[in-house]
Amino acid sequence: MIKNLIEELRWRGMVHDIMPGTEEQLNNEVTTAYIGFDPTSNSLHIGSLVPIILLVHLQRAGHKPVALVGGATGMIGDPSGKSDERNLLDEATLNSNVEGIKNVLSRFLDFNSKDNNAPILVNNYDWMKDFSFIDFARDVGKRITVNYMMSKDSVKKRLFGEDTVGMSFTEFTYQLIQGYDFYYLHKHFNCVLQMGGSDQWGNITTGTELIRRMNVGVDTKAFAMTCPLITKADGSKFGKSEGGNVWLDADKTSVYKFYQFWLNTSDEDAEKYIKIFTFLDKTTIDKLIAEHKSAPHLRILQKTLAEEVTTFVHSKSDFENAERASSILFSKSFKEDIQTLDEGTFLEVFEGVPQFELSSTEFSEGFDMVAALSAKTNFLSSNGEARRALKENAVMVNKEKVSEDYILTTSDLINNRYIILNRGKKQTFILKVM
RNA sequence: GGGGAGAUACUCAAGCGGCCAACGAGGACAGACUGUAAAUCUGUUGGUUUCUACCUUCGCAGGUUCGAAUCCUGCUCUCCCCA
Numbered sequence: 001m002i003k004n005l006i007e008e009l010r011w012r013g014m015v016h017d018i019m020p021g022t023e024e025q026l027n028n029e030v031t032t033a034y035i036g037f038d039p040t041s042n043s044l045h046i047g048s049l050v051p052i053i054l055l056v057h058l059q060r061a062g063h064k065p066v067a068l069v070g071g072a073t074g075m076i077g078d079p080s081g082k083s084d085e086r087n088l089l090d091e092a093t094l095n096s097n098v099e100g101i102k103n104v105l106s107r108f109l110d111f112n113s114k115d116n117n118a119p120i121l122v123n124n125y126d127w128m129k130d131f132s133f134i135d136f137a138r139d140v141g142k143r144i145t146v147n148y149m150m151s152k153d154s155v156k157k158r159l160f161g162e163d164t165v166g167m168s169f170t171e172f173t174y175q176l177i178q179g180y181d182f183y184y185l186h187k188h189f190n191c192v193l194q195m196g197g198s199d200q201w202g203n204i205t206t207g208t209e210l211i212r213r214m215n216v217g218v219d220t221k222a223f224a225m226t227c228p229l230i231t232k233a234d235g236s237k238f239g240k241s242e243g244g245n246v247w248l249d250a251d252k253t254s255v256y257k258f259y260q261f262w263l264n265t266s267d268e269d270a271e272k273y274i275k276i277f278t279f280l281d282k283t284t285i286d287k288l289i290a291e292h293k294s295a296p297h298l299r300i301l302q303k304t305l306a307e308e309v310t311t312f313v314h315s316k317s318d319f320e321n322a323e324r325a326s327s328i329l330f331s332k333s334f335k336e337d338i339q340t341l342d343e344g345t346f347l348e349v350f351e352g353v354p355q356f357e358l359s360s361t362e363f364s365e366g367f368d369m370v371a372a373l374s375a376k377t378n379f380l381s382s383n384g385e386a387r388r389a390l391k392e393n394a395v396m397v398n399k400e401k402v403s404e405d406y407i408l409t410t411s412d413l414i415n416n417r418y419i420i421l422n423r424g425k426k427q428t429f430i431l432k433v434m
Numbered sequence: 435g436g437g438g439a440g441a442u443a444c445u446c447a448a449g450c451g452g453c454c455a456a457c458g459a460g461g462a463c464a465g466a467c468u469g470u471a472a473a474u475c476u477g478u479u480g481g482u483u484u485c486u487a488c489c490u491u492c493g494c495a496g497g498u499u500c501g502a503a504u505c506c507u508g509c510u511c512u513c514c515c516c517a
Contacts (some may be wrong), residue, residue: 266471297469330470392464424464
């Protein structure tokens with residue numbers, strides 16, 4: 001019934017720190033464990049994919065996952081990993097963020113399930129909102145010494161770091177509030193394990209400590225486990241594409257872009273990511289890695305990674321469209337391939353590619369490249385940028401390089417209607433003449 | 435409360451009366467090479483543009499000057515030292 005979760009996570013490279021006894025606990029009985037999500041935005045990006053996947057692994061291993069949305073903690077601001085004091089969000093924003101995050105989480109975990117290890121979703125605002133400051137100070141604050149709190153890295157870094165910016169009392173309190181969450185879930189849901197990214201270790205252990213001190217004399221179980229933060233081999237920040245975050249929401253990051261993000265993973269990272277971001281078993285992954293090594297130019301790892309993650313986050317058909325769009329846009333026989341698509345398929349396949357519609361009269365008046373890239377369409381942020389791109393020899397019309405003086409005509413139209421514009425190989429735009 | 439330092443483009447960071455849309459570094463984007471990889475080399479990195487000029491930007495508001503990111507006054511904010 002229960003599978004060895006920790007062993008599974010270990011070979012995937014998803015265990016960073018683990019409290020002694022955690023593995024035994026998970027192997028002995030169905031265990032309730034939680035992970036918190038910060039409502040700093042109204043959706044989640046791929047940075048939150050790891051904790052989501054952890055919860056799914058947890059459930060698949062037969063345990064009960066709890067997803068906590070930090071409606072209360074979001075009002076405070078977690079100092080972990082931050083070198084600056086955070087700006088506070090107003091309540092309205094926070095509420096809509098909480099809702100947005102609940103929606104995203106619901107796509108991966110079925111909170112309506114009736115199974116006995118069904119996932120549950122909680123919001124810490126529900127139990128924090130009526131907790132008075134005095135009560136909190138007496139019941140919670142009294143249990144933990146300031147000395148203990150100060151020893152946490154997140155605090156030390158802000159107090160004694162190189163360029164200290166100081167830290168407000170508000171943020172200092174954060175770990176206590178998060179610690180209380182764990183205590184609350186422990187008490188009301190028998191939740192004995194908190195997981196999270198490695199930057200959460202300090203906050204999580206404050207929780208286990210608090211649980212022990214609030215249950216003096218009782219044999220209390222409380223465990224912690226963190227997974228490594230996702231890094232990239234070249235040291236740049238994981239999860240950014242063309243300067244922006246990669247979101248789990250098709251409205252914010254199109255499926256095409258999402259798919260492209262994973263496809264562009266470097267060899268070195270792909271090997272690591274396929275273990276973390278997919279649910280493929282060890283044999284399959286080992287085989288893929290071996291295949292990739294013998295023929296790296298085929299990019300089997302990247303393709304499988306992109307397929308698996310896109311299907312998990314979006315859907316099989318979304319993945320198929322994104323893959324088809326990609327294979328056409330990057331095809332050597334682009335002209336022929338594109339002709340084979342009928343109108344409906346064309347639109348479906350290129351759904352995630354930025355598009356602009358214009359009337360045929362507008363078009364026949366003569367469309368120069370600056371107009372097509374920016375002035376009329378806003379594909380690029382300014383005419384200047386369009387000119388720059390043209391000067392850099394980076395612009396293609398239907399995959400053929402053009403210069404600034406090129407004028408678009410009806411002979412450029414594909415299927416009498418579309419023109420594919422490229423800025424570099426990776427930025428594609430579609431011009432639709434109606 | 436007293437004393438000192440500072441606020442410059444995405445970030446760090448020069449500039450200290452005209453030569454400043456502002457050195458340099460990082461990042462980002464692009465070109466070449468490749469495998470839509472990595473590394474490397476190169477270019478670009480405020481806006482409009484008839485490519486020449488103009489417009490907006492160096493914390494905020496005023497002032498001095500032919501002319502200010504640079505000088506003066508006030509304000510706001512940040513950091514450091516002393517009490």
